Amino acid sequence: MNSTASTTSRSRRTLTAAAATVLLLGPLAACSSTAPESGGAGDDPVAGATIAIAGPQSGDPYYVQVACGAQAAGAKLGMDVGELQAPQNQNQAQLTTIVQNMLTNAPDALIYTPADPVAGGIPVQSARADGVTVIDVDAQLDDEELYDSFIASNHYEGAKEITAYLAELIGGEGQIAAIGSLATNPITQARIKGFEDALEEYPDIEVVSISYPEISADVIQANAASTLVKYPDLKAIYTTNYLNSTGAAVALRNANVVGAVKMVSWDAGAANIELLEEGVLQATVAQQPFAMGELAIEQIANQLRGDEVSKTVDAPVEILTSEDVDTPKGESLRYKTECS
Template sequence: MIIQNSSNVVKLGLSVALALAATACSGQQPSGDTITLVQGVKGNPFYVAMECGAKEQAAKLGVDLEVTAPDQFDASQQTPLVNAVAAKNPAAVLIAPTDAVAMRAPINNLISRGAKVIEVDTALDDTTISTSHITTDNFAAGEAAADKFNEILGGKGKILALSSAPGISTNDSRVEGLQEGLKAYPGLEFAGVQYTKEDATTAASIVSSSLSADPGINGIFSVNSPSSQGAATALRNNNAAERVKLIGFDAGPQQIEQLKNGAVVALVAQSPYQIGADGVQVAVDAIAGKDVPSDTTTPVMVLDTANVDTPEAQRFIYKTEC
């Protein structure tokens, strides 16, 4: 099952086609412009896949692309990197803000130096600051998880959500989508959201205590990889893996292994490669003074053991290297 906002994808596809046609006709290449991708965290397969898409599109368009990332998904680590990038006066910056509020000042610093800022994946709480925003349709992803829970639980149960921390736009939207999606199924109840700080040990402790406090919980939706790892450990330690169904998020090598060994029953997979490629194209268009979409969403696919090895699923499985 693939979920996407088709109108936005069509608009972006048209933008890409027009931009490439214009470049071919004029013979002009924006090769003198540097674009920098500031990832959310170094080494994560999601961001590696995004980098791969960005690099391929940059090579096609003849633009220079630089990539940098903090060691942790933390605004205090990302801020000095962004300020260092700003000092180089890049033409455009693709950035996954690590905090919806704390990253405002560094991003405003980029803009004050003339950079076009394209938010990729995550976003600031103020949508008027950046030139454009490209992300997974995270709300639809949460709704898709609700649909899958209804299927695997036979329409009855209580679903606990595990998120990182309040204020991360993508994670918040996934939980909100789950809540809204569950409303379509009278037999399914939302059991609240708990915050794990993307720490597997914390997630395991939360799941263990939640199951003890509320034995009616029979579904867990984890919106990030460390929480999925911790939840799977807790279910195993509490002999609850058969009774409580875990749906994870993302599709890196570790998540695919969890799916295949039964630790999770399904994964909601994004398309970070497309986010990176689309981000570079929007940046090039913005540098050229063209109108660009303020918001673009990319599709998700719900992976399970029945479809994970299909050709369709392969473009949603993340990379560890380009």
Template sequence: MNARSVRPRRRILLALAATTLLVGPLAACSADDGGAAGGGEGDAVTGATIAIAGPQSGDPYYVQVACGAQAAGTKLGMDVGELQAPQNQNQAQLTTIVQNVLTSAPDALIYTPADPVAGGIPIQTAREDGVTVIDVDAQLDDDALYDSFVASNHYEGAKEITAYLAELIGGEGQIAAIGSLATNPITQARIKGFEDALKDYPDIEVVSISYPEISADVIQANAASTLVKYPDLKAIYTTNFLNSTGAAVALRNAGVVGDVKMVSWDAGAANVELLQEGVLQATVAQQPYAMGELAIEQIAKKLKGEEVDQTVDAPVEILTSEDVDSPEGQKLWYKTECD
């Protein structure tokens, strides 16, 4: 670089330096006079106490929600507690846990109810006390009970995994779906997305949409019956890992693993194993860790007096049997502890 090109740049840098020297004292005065408002917003976040309550202890999905919240909260100087949850999805027990958690007067609560109606009972007290509530994954019926709802877009995720399955079977043939709890909003969204995605595949026939009892034996029997009734069946879509686990037994017993394709939801240990074995071709990997991060983001907004988002869609990805063991694929596994 020649001297002519250096001198103009040097003058610009000097001018910027001079401006900085002038602005510095002014900024300091501004902070003393009126800048305290900005510091106040920061103080509202720093040191804020965040409680986490969910439907089941030890479940990798909810463990990861807590991990994401703790990591994001720590970066902001928040005090984020451990996941408090019953051993199974029992709302009565969860209600007692939430009531106990609220006695410590947290600034915010990250909450996943086990029941959309009864789950709102302990939250009424929190709202009366001005506690910020972020509903994660399972939505309460009364949206007045939470500030923001963070969850996967189950409808769009269902459309995406169904399109993948449709292409996998060449866009034609018979397909069956196995859901759970027909009245559950999540199941409904996952079935609706499945049905709507197949409107783009007129040569695919949906021969069965069933909702067996949540029991491994019942689900297995349901899938086995479907395989017998429809010997030309090309694929099975399941709405959760319990259904894919039960259907997997039926596929093995019938000797049609790989011939009848199957996709599911979630990347817990059961579905990861089925992917590795080639029984399951793909699954929708939700990202509970990201949900925890997004929950903290909404809490920070609320504490600073900013407008929060009523609904926040968490990202989902398709995890396939081909990439399940890749470094990127392993990042989507639901882990039982924080990294």
């Protein structure tokens, strides 16, 4: 989820061959599931397995949905999946303490999104030594030996897809600018690389600016406003996260060019949904954190059963447009704050 709070960590077209298993989600009190009564499970090591979930930020609908997906999938398999445990504001030190406390209960597996790719590995070192299955979701740890499987969106392919959509939207010609965050962040890099590579198919489109403003709403707004002044014929803006699109939206409104200058972004949280409904944003890449939770449970089940575990799994993403944001499809792609 590459919102600024998680850059270190986050026409219907599925962009990955790794589709999540379709599972029905029932009401999940407090976002937790309980293993059903025994009977019929036989010797399946999955039934009754305990799963802990830790993420980088409490209350963030993206990570809530990862937990919801895991809860739903785990319930189908008779697992006991705990509630999402997370600190405020991406604090890895607090997250480390949370994970260490969770591990004292000796879970069979841990679904984990670190807040830092290096320091985030510290709390799972003991888990690995104790044989706990670790599934890294969304934000990749630097040391791949610390997890059994890494599950995330393919940011490069998603960027290519949304950029192609934007290019067609402006008729395959004209000036376009990109706004990213944290140039050294691998997620940002993949989203910019996909943007650049997609435009190789559109020789009549000129990229006039790729900027990485400070992570501040005011700075992002000023950056976009400056770009609009410098390039009065600008036809489109590509942003790599919702904070960039939110800041750029203010600049578009102030310049009275909403709709005339097209904009696309990443993620389907409340901010981008509102921009889609207002027509300020034409499309966004909707990641599917619920599916990530399902896929995490799938890999845990494989590990517990002694089946093959995929080291890397691409989660599905979809293009959500202003035209379908209020349709049943659009509703299903929104990041919700609770399991439903």
